[in-house]
Amino acid sequence: MGLFGSLRKSVSRVTESLFSADSEPRRIGIYGPPNAGKTTLANRIARDWTGDAVGPESQIPHETRRARRKENVEIKRNGKSVSIDIVDTPGVTTKVDYTEFLEHDLEKDEAVRRSREATEGVAEAMHWLREDVDGVIYVLDSATDPFTQVNTMLIGIIESRDLPVLIFANKIDLDEANVKRIENAFPQHETVPLSALEGDNMDEVYDKIAEYFG
Structure with missing residues (x-):
């Protein structure tokens, strides 16, 4: 392509992003490990602002096995409106073992x-x-240890x-929740405590979404 071709391509991408920012919703990926509550959060956001859910929730690991998208979710906070597409992604892990599903009484073939x-x-x-995403909501279970290889890798990709x-920091309704541990794990990023299941602290969640992704 050559130097000038590369420059033209880069300028084109920047120009396109500048002129489309106000007209196209931003794609916000909801990421995190399995069973952190990503779909529960995606459903709460979608129901609060559109009345519809994104997908089924389950205690079985890896219930979300394909990315699911809820488009044109308009969040209005403090006189400001932000339109986003929510992308609920499968939980990322280094290995998926079928025996995890056997523990939930599934037959081997299904597992x-x-x-x-x-x-x-x-x-x-x-x-x-x-x-394909323009921003990330990273969901962690505040009752589990955030210092994992997968979390470090994903945060690194997001930063790159x-x-x-x-x-x-989800699941603050649990007695063993420890938000400080998550804050200490990733001090370079803002951590917002919440319970997607109970709806605790959702006002701050929406304030921050409007602030970061608007």
């Missing part, structure tokens, strides 16, 4: 099928992260793309 689909879903989530990111 193997789900593990295969979940593995494909992880690849799809990574593609969205590298190519220079994407705006909010870290949500």
